[in-house]
Amino acid sequence: MRADAVRNREAVLTAAREAFAEDGLEAPLEQIARRAGVGIGTLYRRFPAREQLIAAALMDKISQYAEIAEQAVHEPDPWTGFAGFVERICAMQADDRGLADLLLITLAPCEQIEAIRARANRSVIALMERAKAAGQLRSQLAGEDLLMLFLATSAIAAATRRDAPGALPRFVALMLDAFRPQPAGDLPGAPTKAQMTRVMRRLADAHGCGEPQA
Numbered sequence: 103m104r105a106d107a108v109r110n111r112e113a114v115l116t117a118a119r120e121a122f123a124e125d126g127l128e129a130p131l132e133q134i135a136r137r138a139g140v141g142i143g144t145l146y147r148r149f150p151a152r153e154q155l156i157a158a159a160l161m162d163k164i165s166q167y168a169e170i171a172e173q174a175v176h177e178p179d180p181w182t183g184f185a186g187f188v189e190r191i192c193a194m195q196a197d198d199r200g201l202a203d204l205l206l207i208t209l210a211p212c213e214q215i216e217a218i219r220a221r222a223n224r225s226v227i228a229l230m231e232r233a234k235a236a237g238q239l240r241s242q243l244a245g246e247d248l249l250m251l252f253l254a255t256s257a258i259a260a261a262t263r264r265d266a267p268g269a270l271p272r273f274v275a276l277m278l279d280a281f282r283p284q285p286a287g288d289l290p291g292a293p294t295k296a297q298m299t300r301v302m303r304r305l306a307d308a309h310g311c312g313e314p315q316a
Contacts, residue, residue: 127200156204180236189271255274
């Protein structure tokens with residue numbers, strides 16, 4: 103590619119990463135093009151389908167997800183490896199709505215993304231089996247339970263990150279405690295009533311049913 107084409111491609115990818123992190127994978131492509139300082143036609147020439155843009159923009163993040171899972175398998179203590187993996191991925195979800203979305207969908211047209219996901223999933227299953235064998239994880243726990251956890255944490259992070267940032271770590275700690283054969287210890291502090299009231303009001307505004315402005 104010409105130098106200006108390379109610059110445009112990198113500008114689009116940078117803008118896409120930022121927009122996806124803020125607004126999720128449904129971020130409008132027109133907004134991404136404006137953010138990159140290019141026309142929508144330029145964006146489509148580089149990435150004819152949204153899936154191609156998602157894959158190119160988030161390849162590093164999904165690779166990091168796989169690497170964290172692989173590192174966790176080699177943690178000497180099985181529970182430390184499992185819990186550390188869950189906590190790190192949930193924190194990544196909170197920081198990046200695009201990644202949170204990508205972890206919960208299949209991106210069938212992109213074989214490379216799906217191959218990385220499959221590699222990560224093998225490590226996650228190995229991680230869970232190690233913790234079960236050590237008596238540190240409920241024997242009934244399945245990989246689908248982690249998927250449900252990531253679905254929940256994605257929604258909680260999106261709703262509370264601004265007004266009650268302590269809500270997600272508490273929820274993750276609560277779920278990890280539930281995953282153990284025996285409860286382990288104290289939880290992080292609960293969000294305050296004022297914080298959760300702000301969360302609920304913000305969600306009402308987002309659904310167009312907030313209180314009328316004076």
